[in-house]
Amino acid sequence: MSDRKVLVVEDHRDTRELLKYNLTAAGFDVAAADNGRSGLSLAAAFKPNIILLDLMMPGIDGLEVCRQLKADPDLARIPVVMLTAKGEEIDKIVGLELGADDYVVKPFSPRELVLRVKAILRRSGTGEPSTPQLWERDGLKVDFEAHKLTLDGQEISLTATEFKLLAVLISEPGKVQTRDHLLNTVWDTHFEGYSRTVDTHVRRLRKKLAEYADQIETIRGVGYRFKA
Numbered sequence: 001m002s003d004r005k006v007l008v009v010e011d012h013r014d015t016r017e018l019l020k021y022n023l024t025a026a027g028f029d030v031a032a033a034d035n036g037r038s039g040l041s042l043a044a045a046f047k048p049n050i051i052l053l054d055l056m057m058p059g060i061d062g063l064e065v066c067r068q069l070k071a072d073p074d075l076a077r078i079p080v081v082m083l084t085a086k087g088e089e090i091d092k093i094v095g096l097e098l099g100a101d102d103y104v105v106k107p108f109s110p111r112e113l114v115l116r117v118k119a120i121l122r123r124s125g126t127g128e129p130s131t132p133q134l135w136e137r138d139g140l141k142v143d144f145e146a147h148k149l150t151l152d153g154q155e156i157s158l159t160a161t162e163f164k165l166l167a168v169l170i171s172e173p174g175k176v177q178t179r180d181h182l183l184n185t186v187w188d189t190h191f192e193g194y195s196r197t198v199d200t201h202v203r204r205l206r207k208k209l210a211e212y213a214d215q216i217e218t219i220r221g222v223g224y225r226f227k228a
Helices: 013-025 036-046 062-071 089-097 110-125 160-171 179-186 195-215
Strands: 005-009 029-033 050-054 080-084 102-105 134-137 140-143 148-151 154-156 216-219 223-226
Touching: 005 013, 005 036, 013 029, 013 110, 029 036, 036 050, 036 062, 050 062, 050 110, 062 080, 062 089, 080 110, 089 195, 102 110, 140 160, 140 195, 148 195, 160 179, 160 195, 160 223, 179 195, 179 223, 195 216, 195 223
Parallel strands: 005 029, 005 050, 050 080, 080 102
Antiparallel strands: 134 140, 140 148, 148 154, 216 223
């Protein structure tokens, strides 16, 4: 069960209990918090494999919780699924740009949500099929099995989304990856008009690559490619 731990952070009791019931029935080990502050504490103690995070909560809201999770090197790689009653496009963009891996609008089908959780865990647990287990170029080294990036021997913390993005780009060096393709591959869905989300994550990834940032080339008006 160690790789099937789910943390639910949801202030609405009925929704929280519904999620706990369905996830437990699906074989997951579930912990739950009813507010953002407790969610952050439980994330550090429980070390979940995925977090289901309500957006609208009193005190610390879901966006701030996500921001703090992604700023913590020990928690940044945990995939986050945003849960919210709000369906406006701007909320989806903000959530995704903060590093959320998926976005589910209430009311949702518990069965569909369980399937999404399983799919995200499958993706976050493995590298891209066509990518070697270990990739090196000069001082840049990527261990896909361990989900680890090192630059000149120093380990660099990446979020799960950033690592997937890097894996997709490295898997086919020299090939242009359109923004739509990256959205569909990295986020496993197509968010119409959300190309800014890809740009934001590429910008963050380049910042972490430091002097190796130029390995990711911008193809103006199309997308990105990793240098051949």
